[in-house]
Amino acid sequence: MRKRITALAISLFALAAFAADAPPKVVAIRAARLIDGRGGNVVSPAVIVVRGNKIESIGSAAPPDAQVIDLGDMTLLPGLIDAHVHTLLQGDITSEDYDAQLFKESLAYRALRASKAVKIALNNGFTTVRDLETEGAMYTDVDVKRAINNGVIDGPRMVVSTRAMSVTGGYGPSGYSPEVTYPMGVQIVDGVDQARKAVREQIAHGADWIKVYADRSYFVAKDGTLSSTPTFNAEEMKAIVEEAHRLRHKVAAHAMARPGIENALNAGVDSIEHGIAIPDDLLDVMVAKGTYLCPTLTVTEYVAAGRGGIWLKIPAFHRDSFARALKRGVKIAFGTDAGGFDWTAMNEAKEFAYETKFGMTPMQAIQTATRNAADLLDMSDRVGTLEAGKLADIVAVPGNPLNDITAMERVAFVMKDGNVYKKP
Numbered sequence: 389m390r391k392r393i394t395a396l397a398i399s400l401f402a403l404a405a406f407a408a409d410a411p412p413k414v415v416a417i418r419a420a421r422l423i424d425g426r427g428g429n430v431v432s433p434a435v436i437v438v439r440g441n442k443i444e445s446i447g448s449a450a451p452p453d454a455q456v457i458d459l460g461d462m463t464l465l466p467g468l469i470d471a472h473v474h475t476l477l478q479g480d481i482t483s484e485d486y487d488a489q490l491f492k493e494s495l496a497y498r499a500l501r502a503s504k505a506v507k508i509a510l511n512n513g514f515t516t517v518r519d520l521e522t523e524g525a526m527y528t529d530v531d532v533k534r535a536i537n538n539g540v541i542d543g544p545r546m547v548v549s550t551r552a553m554s555v556t557g558g559y560g561p562s563g564y565s566p567e568v569t570y571p572m573g574v575q576i577v578d579g580v581d582q583a584r585k586a587v588r589e590q591i592a593h594g595a596d597w598i599k600v601y602a603d604r605s606y607f608v609a610k611d612g613t614l615s616s617t618p619t620f621n622a623e624e625m626k627a628i629v630e631e632a633h634r635l636r637h638k639v640a641a642h643a644m645a646r647p648g649i650e651n652a653l654n655a656g657v658d659s660i661e662h663g664i665a666i667p668d669d670l671l672d673v674m675v676a677k678g679t680y681l682c683p684t685l686t687v688t689e690y691v692a693a694g695r696g697g698i699w700l701k702i703p704a705f706h707r708d709s710f711a712r713a714l715k716r717g718v719k720i721a722f723g724t725d726a727g728g729f730d731w732t733a734m735n736e737a738k739e740f741a742y743e744t745k746f747g748m749t750p751m752q753a754i755q756t757a758t759r760n761a762a763d764l765l766d767m768s769d770r771v772g773t774l775e776a777g778k779l780a781d782i783v784a785v786p787g788n789p790l791n792d793i794t795a796m797e798r799v800a801f802v803m804k805d806g807n808v809y810k811k812p
Contacts (some may be wrong), residue, residue: 412440414448415668417803419784421651425466425758425773427751430790434464438780441806445776459784459801459812463753465773467515468796469761469802470736471681472640472661475509475517475532475546476525479730481694484559487561490524490571498525504531506543507733510809512735513783513799516545516771520599520640520661521552523727524573530594545781547765549640550590551575552599553583553628558619559601574601580627583620587631598632600625600657602641603648605796606664606698614665614705616645625655635689638766640682646670648801653679659764661723663713664688665705671716680719680764685711686741687725691732711747721764722757740789740796750790780806 397708415438422434424446437444437451450456476498480486489498502525509517519529552574559574577586589693602625603616620628632639633656639657641652644664652660653673659680660666666674666681674681688706692699713720722743724736743753770779784801802810 389541413806414439414444414451414454415457415806416454417457417459417464417782417784417801418450419462419464421462421788422446422464422774423751423754423789424775425755427755428760430463430788434783436464436774436780438782438803438806441780443774443776443778443780446774457801457808457811458767459663462784462786462800463788463795464774464782464784465789466758466772467783467802468513468737468757468799469516469518469722469765469772470509470724470726470739470757471518471659471721471761471764472513472520472545472684472725473505473509473517473736474521474523474725474727475505475519476522476528477727478505478727479733480523481562481691483563484572486523490561490573495525495528499528499532502528503535503541503543504542505727506532506536506546508731509726509736510542510544510802510804511799512737513785513802514544514736514757514798515781515783515802515804516547516765516767517667518547518549518597518640518723518765520549520597521574522550524571525559526679527593533594544804545771547596548594549597549599550593550595552601552642553577553586554601554604555619555624558604570643577620577624577628580623580748583624583627584631587628587635587637589634591635591637596637598628598637598639600628600639600641600652600663602643602652602657603645606644606702608698608701613667614645614702616647618647618651620651622651622654625651629655653677659721662688662706662725663709664702665708666713668712668716671718674713674718675716680717680721680760681713682721682723683713684723684725684728685710685746686734686736687728689742702756710743714747714752719760719764720756721755721761723761728773735797737797737799740793744793750793753793754789754796780804 529548639660
């Protein structure tokens with residue numbers, strides 16, 4: 389009996405060793421056409437060969453040993469990247485929407501809602517996202533990212549910024565009795581020393597990026613331009629950026645009008661978020677420095693009516709600023725501010741339609757969510773384009789999005805890291 393058990397154990401060990409050395413699975417994805425994210429000609433027809441979790445080749449024939457996925461009259465694209473989301477936020481058109489989440493929902497409940505949000509993002513074709521703060525949920529984005537990486541939940545690859553930073557009186561919730569203690573939507577930072585410490589704290593707790601609020605309190609100046617109040621003074625902003633860069637992390641700045649944008653650019657931030665009204669001279673600074681714009685057109689159009697006041701004028705400023713940034717050659721990355729609108733209310737891919745409506749070609753719009761966004765996130769060696777050797781992040785849409793950009797809102801196939809999460 390013992391001999392038979394020993395023989396069985398040896399056989400199982402040998403089988404396990406064989407399995408460990410077995411070649412990875414081979415999948416061939418066939419479709420009518422392919423847009424690789426680099427801006428070149430459309431490939432038609434196209435076959436992407438995936439071995440394991442990487443793209444092995446792009447051509448027109450499938451290897452004989454491959455499992456073939458035939459997508460017919462669809463267009464293959466790189467996995468999409470949304471460089472500005474809030475997975476821990478489920479809509480904040482009004483302050484009441486926002487406060488209810490901070491005051492009435494536990495961090496555990498908000499994490500559960502975030503697990504639904506990330507699945508929605510992946511289902512919409514976004515295989516990578518940059519989460520630009522948790523809005524009072526502390527470091528929960530780090531846990532959501534870990535859960536995805538460990539296979540606990542399905543979701544996109546995440547780049548996270550944890551708490552974000554503002555100053556005393558610069559961020560909500562607000563308007564409550566001074567005797568009441570309540571959670572803040574950001575980490576409050578006053579002074580250079582606190583600024584440097586906050587950067588270190590957030591990175592120590594898992595932040596990949598640092599997010600700062602560069603301005604607030606928006607108004608139309610006498611000359612008709614949009615203006616604002618800078619959140620940090622120049623020394624504080626410079627300290628935040630210097631400390632983050634010293635620790636090899638990038639900085640994103642929420643900045644909507646000249647005072648905040650100029651302060652952020654002078655400090656050396658890596659991306660301007662929203663950029664509602666960027667003067668031409670500051671657009672030229674962005675071009676010279678290589679600073680990215682992440683415009684988030686979707687959220688501006690969506691929340692204006694519900695917020696009222698100055699927000700009714702914001703979309704017009706935003707459209708003009710976006711068009712001028714495009715003409716002057718500013719680098720633009722795709723971002724939607726999903727979470728600023730409820731994740732279930734609208735497909736974040738609506739951003740493509742706004743980008744083309746306000747001046748981009750369909751190919752340019754696609755590149756903002758592929759090559760450009762990957763470059764901003766320092767991930768160009770892994771994602772952003774369909775090339776041999778890169779991770780197998782592949783999506784497909786019906787028809788040709790160059791003829792109908794709304795096809796980007798109807799992603800029918802999603803592969804992330806070689807695993808299929810959605811298919812027709």
